[in-house]
Amino acid sequence: RKEVEQDPGPFNVPEGATVAFNCTYSNSASQSFFWYRQDCRKEPKLLMSVYSSGNEDGRFTAQLNRASQYISLLIRDSKLSDSATYLCVDPISTGGTSYGKLTFGQGTILTVHP
Amino acid sequence: GAGVSQSPRYKVAKRGQDVALRCDPISGHVSLFWYQQALGQGPEFLTYFQNEAQLDKSGLPSDRFFAERPEGSVSTLKIQRTQQEDSAVYLCASSLGSGSGNTIYFGEGSWLTVV
Numbered sequence: 001r002k003e004v005e006q007d008p009g010p011f012n013v014p015e016g017a018t019v020a021f022n023c024t025y026s027n028s029a030s031q032s033f034f035w036y037r038q039d040c041r042k043e044p045k046l047l048m049s050v051y052s053s054g055n056e057d058g059r060f061t062a063q064l065n066r067a068s069q070y071i072s073l074l075i076r077d078s079k080l081s082d083s084a085t086y087l088c089v090d091p092i093s094t095g096g097t098s099y100g101k102l103t104f105g106q107g108t109i110l111t112v113h114p
Numbered sequence: 115g116a117g118v119s120q121s122p123r124y125k126v127a128k129r130g131q132d133v134a135l136r137c138d139p140i141s142g143h144v145s146l147f148w149y150q151q152a153l154g155q156g157p158e159f160l161t162y163f164q165n166e167a168q169l170d171k172s173g174l175p176s177d178r179f180f181a182e183r184p185e186g187s188v189s190t191l192k193i194q195r196t197q198q199e200d201s202a203v204y205l206c207a208s209s210l211g212s213g214s215g216n217t218i219y220f221g222e223g224s225w226l227t228v229v
Contacts (some may be wrong), residue, residue: 102157
């Protein structure tokens with residue numbers, strides 16, 4: 001089993017729609033995660049952090065369910081500019097190192113159309 | 115700019131050729147990472163430096179891959195005898211400190227195509 005698994009999509013949604021992505025992880029010791037956004041032919045950029053208490057930033061809400069070992073990202077009122085690949089990230093390896101090494105999921109492709 | 119800079123941005127190599135990819139991290143950043151991203155996949159960890167020390171090279175796929183950071187700033191990823199499966203984007207990232215709480219900044223990557 002991969003350490004971080006995502007549905008690759010693609011998700012095609014109209015502007016204004018609400019869309020949700022899920023991600024599952026295997027390292028039960030992990031206590032926080034990240035969602036990164038990657039535009040076509042660009043580098044990954046941090047979108048938001050995810051903790052047990054959840055995190056909300058404008059139209060974006062991230063939740064962590066440690067009992068079921070999954071993370072979610074909810075995007076409300078989708079914009080054309082939200083079109084990108086969304087990467088679920090575990091910042092702690094299965095070896096327990098914590099120096100900043102990131103374990104990425106495959107990424108979920110989102111396309112928002114007019 | 116003040117971000118992570120990588121060169122070359124694009125490289126086409128013939129199979130069997132050696133390549134060297136350069137990374138200039140943000141000035142003063144202690145930690146430096148290399149990742150490999152194949153088409154349609156997420157980035158995969160290759161190696162980690164803390165200053166000039168290579169503390170983790172567990173992700174390097176074979177002994178054809180070698181990375182160095184001799185003075186604790188610029189880093190070079192070298193791939194010897196390139197093969198088609200080496201075709202990928204090679205991303206460099208840096209962070210100010212060495213803990214997981216430090217923000218990690220990625221460069222735009224070096225796109226390697228082996229023909």
